[in-house]
Amino acid sequence: MNVRLLALGDVPPRLAETVLAELPRPYVGGEIGRLAVSLERCYDRTRAQVDAACLIEQVPQPEPGWLLLGLTGVDLFMPALTYVFGISHLGGRRGIVSWFRLHPDGKGPDAASVLVRRITTEVVHESGHAMGLVHCVVPDCAMHRSLWPEGVDLKRPDYCPACLATLNASL
Ligand SMILES: [Zn+2]
C-alpha cells in the first residue's frame, strides 16, 4: 500500500519526509504532496476549532493502491469531543492527522523528537482506520485509542501482530 502524505497548509520542513520514512509495513514507498483546502469552510467560530468531519471531505478519493493522509497544524474537533488528533474514513483509505494537540511540554531536541514520534504514531493509527482497522486493546499497538498526548507515548508507531494480520488480509 502506497501512502501519499498531503500537507494541508504549512507543514514544518522535513516533517512529512520523516514521518513517511518511519511508516511500518505494509506501507511501502509513498510520496509527499500538497492539498489546497478551505479551512474557512470548516471553521467553527464558537469553538474556534476546525470541524474534522468537514475537513476530511476535502481530501479527494484515493486512486487504487493508494492511501491519502493529510497533515495539518490546525486544532480539530468532533462534536462530542473537546479535540481529536485525527479522523479517517473507516476502510476509505483517507484520513487526516493534526499535530496541534500533540506538542509535548517544554522545548529542545527531546521535545522535537517526542513530537515527531507522536505524529508518526497517530499517522499509523489513522492510516490503520483508513485501511479498515478498529481500536485495539493491546496497550502499545498503534491502534490503541489515546485521548491524551501522553497516552500516545505508550504506543509504538507500528501494529501488534493481530492488527497487522487483519491489515494484510485486507490487501
Ligand atoms: Zn482511533
Ligand SMILES: [Zn+2]
Ligand atoms: Zn493491535
